[in-house]
Each structure stands twice: as structure tokens, then as C-alpha cells.
Amino acid sequence: MSQPDPAIEITPVERLRLALAERLRSGAGRRAIGLGLALLIEALLILALISLGSSVGFGDAEEEVTVVNFEATEPSEEEQPPEPTPEQEQQETRPAEPQPPDAATPPAPSPLEPAPAPEPRAVIPTPFRLPPAGPPRPAPTTRPDAPVYGPVDSGPAVPDTARVGTAPNGQPLYAARWYREPRDDELAGYLSTASGPGWGLIACRTAPDFRVEDCVGLDEYPAGSRITRAVLAAAWQFKVRPPVLGGVPQVGSWVRIRIDYGTRPS
Known part of the structure; x- marks a missing residue:
């Protein structure tokens, strides 16, 4: 390697460039270059993942709300119903005539009136006869010789011995x-x-x-x-x-x- 001419003035930037070139030529310089490239590749991958994540939206998408306003419109003269005639007014004010109840459907009892009692069923009478009365039973008689139950008779008391x-x-x-x-x-x-x-x-x-x-x-x-x-x-x-x-x-x-x-x- 040629030495720089001392007559030529070297700037500090040039000195730094020359020092870096010397280090890169050595084995340590090559290892530093490889490490730097690896770090650069990893930094690029992280930036790519961040850019992809920012493009995907987090959370639910906002729902669109549709607002419908209904305005009250007055009916036109053509759409208004015709006024009722005096005969129709009398029919409407007249109370409705009660219709005859259906014979098949019994009328429902009024809540204020008691429900009618059910009709009793017909009972067929059964002939009943008392058993024939027998002769009267004689009253039990006590025989004079019948034993009378009671305390045991121990006989006359034995007097004290003299x-x-x-x-x-x-x-x-x-x-x-x-x-x-x-x-x-x-x-x-x-x-x-x-x-x-x-x-x-x-x-x-x-x-x-x-x-x-x-x-x-x-x-x-x-x-x-x-x-x-x-x-x-x-x-x-x-x-x-x-x-x-x-x-x-x-x-x-x-x-x-x-x-x-x-x-x-x-």
C-alpha cells in the first residue's frame, strides 16, 4: 500500500474514510459488515410487518345508520271520506238490537249473577224391605246356683291362739x-x-x-x-x-x- 504524500494535506474526513477502509480490509471489519447487514435485514422485516399491521383496521367497522323521516301529510280533498247522511247518523246512534241466542250454545252466566245449579239426575227407586221381626228374646235370667265372681272367700277368720x-x-x-x-x-x-x-x-x-x-x-x-x-x-x-x-x-x-x-x- 502506497503511503500518502506528506506534502499533500489530508482532511479529517479523508482520514476517517481511510481508517474505515483499513478496518474493512481486516477480518474484524468483515465480521462487522456481516453483523450490520443482518441487523439491517431484521430492521427491514420489522418495518414491513408494522406497515402491514397499520393497513389492517382494528375493531369493528362502523355501521351505517339510515335515518328515514316520515312527514305527516294532510289528506287531499279527493282522499277525504264522504260525510255521513242523516239516515246513517241515526243508524249509528240507534242501539244495536239484541240478537236471539243460539240454541246450541248456552248463554254465559253474568259475573254478578250466580251460576245456575246443575239439574239433579233422576234416581231410580229401589224397593227396600225390612227383615221380618222374629220372636222377642227372653231376658237373661240368673240362676240361683250360678257362681258369683268376686274376692276369694278365705273363710272365717282364725282367732288368735290362746x-x-x-x-x-x-x-x-x-x-x-x-x-x-x-x-x-x-x-x-x-x-x-x-x-x-x-x-x-x-x-x-x-x-x-x-x-x-x-x-x-x-x-x-x-x-x-x-x-x-x-x-x-x-x-x-x-x-x-x-x-x-x-x-x-x-x-x-x-x-x-x-x-x-x-x-x-x-
């Missing part, structure tokens, strides 16, 4: 009442060791099932006859009712029992 003394432990002693009297064969074996005739007297405490227990001897006649000892030995077979106070059996109370030897026991 007190006859004091038991060995200090409790009351009552007279005994047999539930079942002892038989002769039940006493014969025990009384065979005693001498009689005579009697023995003992006191026992009543127990359930009409039994007696804890018996003790009280007295005998004749003295030393051993009748009381024989009666105490046979007492386990005795069946005695417990004393009654106020209608309630007093099981566990003491009773006095007498056995006669040589006569029927009582």
Missing part, C-alpha cells in the same frame, strides 16, 4: 292345735315303758312343715309314771299347727302338748 303360760326360755307359751293327731301305733312302742293310766305334758318349739323341736317335759300324772319321758321320745312324729296372732302363723313360737295314756290321745 296363751296358756310361759315357755322355758321366757317366751309366751300357747295351746297346741294338731295338724294331724298321732296314731296309736305311733305311740304304743314308746308308752309301753310307762305305767298308766295317766298323762304327760311337754312344751315344744314349732318348726316349718308343722314339725316340733327342742321339746322339754313340764309335768306328768301320776308322778314317776315315766309318761313324760315316753312322750318326749315320740315327739319327732308330731304334726302341730303354729300359733296364730292377727291371722299370721307364728312359726318358731312355743306350744304346750298333752298326751293321755290309757285313753285316746287328744
Whole structure:
């Protein structure tokens, strides 16, 4: 490359042009040119898209409104209807004559008048006969032997058992009442060791099932006859009712029992 002649004066613009020419000749200059061209192409594409978008209108197009004005025009003399004659005026003012109602269509009821009641249908009478009256029924009679229902009759009230003394432990002693009297064969074996005739007297405490227990001897006649000892030995077979106070059996109370030897026991 030829150097500029120093005798020739170089302007600043010429210097800038020469510097740009030197840079373009180098590799960096060529890359700068390619980059610039790419940027220029992109700028042209953006301008083209913007120009196309501006040509297309956004939004709805304005609708055209058509306004129609109607002017009232007076009818001409030819178009005016003819005036009615006096006969037509009388016919118009005369009230309309009521027409006879149609026989097929029933008249509608007035809203102020009540609707007519429907006609009752014909009822065919049906013959009705009362059943023949039978003989009168006899009144029920009560038989004299018929049972009368009511409270259970418990029989006469049992009186309180008589007190006859004091038991060995200090409790009351009552007279005994047999539930079942002892038989002769039940006493014969025990009384065979005693001498009689005579009697023995003992006191026992009543127990359930009409039994007696804890018996003790009280007295005998004749003295030393051993009748009381024989009666105490046979007492386990005795069946005695417990004393009654106020209608309630007093099981566990003491009773006095007498056995006669040589006569029927009582």
C-alpha cells in the first residue's frame, strides 16, 4: 500500500474514510459488515410487518345508520271520506238490537249473577224391605246356683291362739292345735315303758312343715309314771299347727302338748 504524500494535506474526513477502509480490509471489519447487514435485514422485516399491521383496521367497522323521516301529510280533498247522511247518523246512534241466542250454545252466566245449579239426575227407586221381626228374646235370667265372681272367700277368720303360760326360755307359751293327731301305733312302742293310766305334758318349739323341736317335759300324772319321758321320745312324729296372732302363723313360737295314756290321745 502506497503511503500518502506528506506534502499533500489530508482532511479529517479523508482520514476517517481511510481508517474505515483499513478496518474493512481486516477480518474484524468483515465480521462487522456481516453483523450490520443482518441487523439491517431484521430492521427491514420489522418495518414491513408494522406497515402491514397499520393497513389492517382494528375493531369493528362502523355501521351505517339510515335515518328515514316520515312527514305527516294532510289528506287531499279527493282522499277525504264522504260525510255521513242523516239516515246513517241515526243508524249509528240507534242501539244495536239484541240478537236471539243460539240454541246450541248456552248463554254465559253474568259475573254478578250466580251460576245456575246443575239439574239433579233422576234416581231410580229401589224397593227396600225390612227383615221380618222374629220372636222377642227372653231376658237373661240368673240362676240361683250360678257362681258369683268376686274376692276369694278365705273363710272365717282364725282367732288368735290362746296363751296358756310361759315357755322355758321366757317366751309366751300357747295351746297346741294338731295338724294331724298321732296314731296309736305311733305311740304304743314308746308308752309301753310307762305305767298308766295317766298323762304327760311337754312344751315344744314349732318348726316349718308343722314339725316340733327342742321339746322339754313340764309335768306328768301320776308322778314317776315315766309318761313324760315316753312322750318326749315320740315327739319327732308330731304334726302341730303354729300359733296364730292377727291371722299370721307364728312359726318358731312355743306350744304346750298333752298326751293321755290309757285313753285316746287328744
